[in-house]
Amino acid sequence: MRRRLLVALTLFAAIAVLGFAVPLSLTVATSRTQQLVLARSGDADRFATLADNAVTAGDSRALADEVLRYHELYGDNVLVVDATGATTVNAGADVDDAGVIAAVAAARRNQRPHAADKLTPWGAPTMLVARPVGTGVQVNGAVVIEASTARARGDIARTWAMIVLGGVVAMGLFVLLAVTIGRWVLRPLAALSHGVAELTATLPKPRADTVAPVSIAGRYGGPPEMRALAESFDAMALAVADSADAQRQLVADTAHAMRNPLAALTIRLDSLEPAIPARAVGTFRSAGAEVDRLTALLDGLLSLAVAETPAAFDVTHATEGENQCDAVQVVADRFDAWCSAFEAAGQELRVAPAAARAATLGGAVDTGNAAGEHAEVAVPADVLAQMLDVPLSNATRYAGAGARVELIVTTEPGWVTVTVRDDGVGVPPAEIDKLTTRFFRGSSAGTGGSGLGLPIAAALAQARGGVLTVAAVRPHGLAVTVRLPAAEAR
Secondary structure, three states: OHHHHHHHHHHHHHHHHHHHHHHHHHHHHHHHHHHHHHHHHHHHHHHHHHHHHHHHHOOOHHHHHHHHHHHHHHOOEEEEEEOOOOEEEEEOOOOOOHHHHHHHHHHHOOOOOOOOOOOOOOOOOEEEEEEEEEOOOOEEEEEEEEEEOHHHHHHHHHHHHHHHHHHHHHHHHHHHHHHHHHHHHHHHHHHHHHHHHHHHHHOOOOOOOOOOOOOHHHHHOOOHHHHHHHHHHHHHHHHHHHHHHHHHHHHHHHHHHHHHHHHHHHHHHHHHHHHOOHHHHHHHHHHHHHHHHHHHHHHHHHHHHHHOOHHHHOOOOOOHHHHOEEHHHHHHHHHHHHHHHHHHOOOEEEEOOHHHHHHHOOOOOEOOOOOOOOOEEOOOHHHHHHHHHHHHHHHHHHOOOOOEEEEEEEEEOOEEEEEEEEOOOOOOHHHHHHOOOOOOOOOOOOOOOOOOHHHHHHHHHHHOOOEEEEEEOOOOOEEEEEEEEEOOOO
């Protein structure tokens, strides 16, 4: 891949350099050619004027002196002929040269001179510039300058050499930049591929019955380095998914396996109760309570394992109605189910009306979920009920007598939020972020509980594309918010 990247970048750099250097070189050659043609054309016009004056005066000595001095100073050959084609002045020109003869004939016919060919370092050593003597009506002869192009070609060669040198330097810089970019891009890729390969080598091999997902490398292809990384990533993803499934299965199997011995132990303890001496009744009841706590803990672990298993929420074969529910209706059901428990705990449970929700949230969201309206959420009703039962149960246990608990349903584009809010004793600020950690129990929780309720609810929300958050309420209390994707209204 590095070689391909370098070749591609170098090719683009070469195209860019050539696209700049070639037009610049041609422009330099054209400009120097025009400069030489204009200079020699001016000299030829001056000699034509002198020759016309010499014909009028009948004396060509001044013309001859001027042509000879010009030949000595610049080294260019000059030929002047009269109206009959006879040589008037010749300063080094070859009158038998075919090019000179053609230039003289064209000038005597007063033809427009053709455009000079563009000079190059390897071009012709001379250039012919011809002008007629006289006016356009009466041609009295011709002037031909055989100009040397050596100096002009030398200037073009030096300029081209500088352009080539600049192009070579630019290409070197581009190649260096390409190498740097290639290393910058591919070094993390190589390190990532090596790290993924090492990590994959340490993971257990996937089980034979594991269904491998479609390979990224097989689907998209790409350079060898990318295919190798994709293959390593495929193997790592398969191994990690299999390992996670195995761990969750281990938790579930362990919980299931331990429930039977615990049930047998509970039966044995119950059968021993009549035979327990009075002095040991307290110890016996403590042992029974620990067994009940251990049973509840295993039930929580089993629920957590199920909640964290994506296969438990595979909805590909479920109907649309089974995959969504009306959050308002679920909240109403939970209100009916928990009213008696809150009354027994000396607390008040209420569903916040639309106006109260607007006041609570500052009117920032759609709060039009009053009686008769709906808030469709992409979660089955039993799953949402299970999420809400956790904070409701915690409120009855830990909010304290006299606390008021509110169920709040709010909507916004694409989301439905259900909040369980109380004004009870609350939780210390340092413990807020730990409440969704497995087995963590707040300092105000008292006895009972396994510390798995909120982690299970958070796992259920995450499995459905949502999130569960816990926040403190001012001046005191706790709010548990479940934010879930909204579903299309049925």
